[in-house]
Amino acid sequence: MTEHIGFRTLDSAGIHLFTLAIFSILSQIKAEQEVENLSGLSTNPDKDIFVVRENGTTCLMAEFAVRFVVPYDVLALNGIDLITEQASLALPRGAEIEGKCGSTEAELSISWINDAYTFRIFFLKEVHNLSKGNDIWKINKVQLVYDTSETSHFINAYNPGKHTASSHRLSALVTPVGRSYECQAPQTLTLISSDHQKGVTVSMSDTQIQPFDIKSDFTFSEAYKCITDQREQLEETLPLILGIILALVIVITLSVYHIHLKMTAHQPQLPRDRSLYKNM
Incomplete structure (x- = not known):
């Protein structure tokens, strides 16, 4: 009976080692x-x-x-x-x-x-x-x-x-x-x-x-x-950005000037010659 149990124990150990070996190979x-x-x-x-x-x-x-x-x-x-x-x-x-x-x-x-x-x-x-x-x-x-x-x-x-x-x-x-x-x-x-x-x-x-x-x-x-590419990209886009800013400044300046002209156009023009004030 003891020998039979020992045989089964060795057999189980062998199967266990075989399983571990297969698992290791499969993992690799x-x-x-x-x-x-x-x-x-x-x-x-x-x-x-x-x-x-x-x-x-x-x-x-x-x-x-x-x-x-x-x-x-x-x-x-x-x-x-x-x-x-x-x-x-x-x-x-x-x-x-x-x-x-x-x-x-x-x-x-x-x-x-x-x-x-x-x-x-x-x-x-x-x-x-x-x-x-x-x-x-x-x-x-x-x-x-x-x-x-x-x-x-x-x-x-x-x-x-x-x-x-x-x-x-x-x-x-x-x-x-x-x-x-x-x-x-x-x-x-x-x-x-x-x-x-x-x-x-x-x-x-x-x-x-x-x-x-x-x-x-x-x-x-x-x-x-990389920093070099970032710098080159900035150098490429900087003129475009400056151009857009300049265009916006020009547009804003023209708009303000146009509004100023409209506002001053509706105001009465005072005569420059003071003698004309008597006829007003």
Whole structure:
């Protein structure tokens, strides 16, 4: 009797462990993330569109045009000295992407030319429990891995190989939680490379990004415009506003003058010559 009970106990434990294993596998499958490169939908040939989806819905979206300027060494004609050249490259449409979504951290990784280049953007959400209105998300790290042995951009590179350029203590694109960041104007970052601390320039333009709290699939939330765009928009609308104000001032002035003429037209005209007063 005791052995029978022990067998049933072991059998139940085995079933329980099997159930937990299946549940764990299903949870991993359910949380599996997929990525899509939708750059072909953009009317701007320099602009890329990347989407990361989780559980069948969008959790990260990024649209931007990105260019890089990467300095590298080449051997001088004398065969002794080194001179610095610059490779200029753009993020291509056919890039491969990977992404990670989380409640407070997210990541977008873009690779091209057989992983000769990998561009990574790391996002962070800062939640302040005491003041919900101050919750923000931002880019806290940008990284570019590049291979100077890739000869289509690096011509005759000296001592070619892979290098990593990274930002330091970055806090960029600070945006209120629940909104996307939008900026048409170019924005430039400088990354420090492992190749003798050279400065790699990253220029992003025509940008709209949202790594958290996307409410609708494939749709950005309300945009938070960068200061540069706000200033340019103000500069564009300011002449119109001033023109409207000037027109209103002219209309008001003419109206007052017209009313004044009407009021004075009904008043009797007094003769200027005092001798005429006797005949009145």
